[in-house]
Amino acid sequence: xxxxxxxxxxxxxxxxxxxxxxxxxxxxxxxxxxxxxxxxxxxxxxxxxxxxxxxxxxxxxxxxxxxxxxxxxxxxxxxxxxxxxxxxxxxxxxxxxxxxxxxxxxxxxxxxxxxxxxxxxxxxxxxxxxxxxxxxxxxxxxxxxxxxxxxxxxx
Numbered sequence: 001x002x003x004x005x006x007x008x009x010x011x012x013x014x015x016x017x018x019x020x021x022x023x024x025x026x027x028x029x030x031x032x033x034x035x036x037x038x039x040x041x042x043x044x045x046x047x048x049x050x051x052x053x054x055x056x057x058x059x060x061x062x063x064x065x066x067x068x069x070x071x072x073x074x075x076x077x078x079x080x081x082x083x084x085x086x087x088x089x090x091x092x093x094x095x096x097x098x099x100x101x102x103x104x105x106x107x108x109x110x111x112x113x114x115x116x117x118x119x120x121x122x123x124x125x126x127x128x129x130x131x132x133x134x135x136x137x138x139x140x141x142x143x144x145x146x147x148x149x150x151x152x153x154x155x
Contacts, residue, residue: 007069007131010124014067017113017120021098024110031106043103050096053151056082057089065090069128077136085152087143088128091121092151118155125149 002008033039058065060081066072082089098114132139149155 001070005070007124007127010069010127011067014120014124017117018098021102021110021113021117024113025102025105025107027109029110030108032103032108032111033106035106039103039106043100046096046100046103048100050093050098050100052093053082053086053089053096054093057093061090069124070131071128071135073135075135077132077139077142079142079146082152083146085146086148086150087146088121088125088150089152091125092155095121095150118150121150122155 060083061078062076064072064075064078066075086092095114095117098117099111102110102114129139129143133143
C-alpha cells in the first residue's frame with residue numbers, strides 16, 4: 001500500500017504542525033501569562049494528563065499502534081482500557097501535551113498552533129473512522145457506544 005493510500009499526507013501534515021509548534025515555542029514572541037503560576041500549574045497538569053492518556057492508549061493498543069490513519073491488515077479493534085471512554089485517546093493525549101507545553105513555555109503563538117491540533121485531529125480521526133468501519137464492521141457500534149472522540153468528557 002502506498003504512502004498516500006495509508007493516509008501519509010495526514011501524517012506529513014501532522015508533523016509539519018508539530019514542527020511549527022516547536023519553532024513557535026522556542027522563538028521570541030508574545031507571551032500568554034508572563035510566567036504566571038497558574039499557567040505553570042495548568043501546563044504541568046495538562047501535560048501529565050496527556051502523557052497518562054497516551055500511555056494508557058498505547059498499552060491498550062499493543063502492537064496495533066500506527067501513525068497512519070489506515071488500520072493495518074492484521075489489526076485488532078481496541079475497545080478496552082481507556083478505549084472504553086474515548087475512541088482516539090492518543091490524539092487527545094498529544095493535544096493535551098502540546099497545549100500544556102505551550103503554557104509552560106509561555107508561547108502565545110505556540111498555544112494557538114497547539115489548539116489547531118484539535119480540529120486537525122478531529123478531521124484525521126473522522127477519516128480514520130471511515131477506514132476502521134471498513135476494516136472492522138463492529139467499529140460502527142463501538143463508535144455509537146463511546147461518545148468521546150479525542151478527550152474523555154470534553155471532545
